[in-house]
Amino acid sequence: MKFDRLTPPPAMLRELGERLARLREQQGLSQQVLAAAAGVGVATLRRIEDGKDGKLGSWLRLLVALQQDAAIEQLLPAEFRSPLVEVTGRRRRRAKAKSPGAAATDGFQWGDQRP
Numbered sequence: 001m002k003f004d005r006l007t008p009p010p011a012m013l014r015e016l017g018e019r020l021a022r023l024r025e026q027q028g029l030s031q032q033v034l035a036a037a038a039g040v041g042v043a044t045l046r047r048i049e050d051g052k053d054g055k056l057g058s059w060l061r062l063l064v065a066l067q068q069d070a071a072i073e074q075l076l077p078a079e080f081r082s083p084l085v086e087v088t089g090r091r092r093r094r095a096k097a098k099s100p101g102a103a104a105t106d107g108f109q110w111g112d113q114r115p
Contacts, residue, residue: 014051021049023066038065 001007001015024034031049035042038061045062048054063071 010051013053017049017051020062020066023068024049027066029066034062034065038062 001011003012003015024031029037031042031045035045038045038058040058040061044054044058048058048062060072063069
């Protein structure tokens, strides 16, 4: 399943819980072993894998225990890069640079600006 803005939160939680369970199984870990490594209760891990709501702190501990630190960084990166914002921001900077005094400094003058 691919997430988008129309995916309801319960469906997202179910899918994420299933992904977490698959990742745990791929690493050959039981729920008891992963829960102990992450410092969360087995009941908490079962709830999360079943798609029930879980605390963000529990998710973070589980991801770290599964060595998925990069997934945490991807959740909300420190810097957001948006090509649209970069382009519109560049246009604004250019517009600001062209002030009335700036046109006279480049050597060109309009007819009504000449002395």
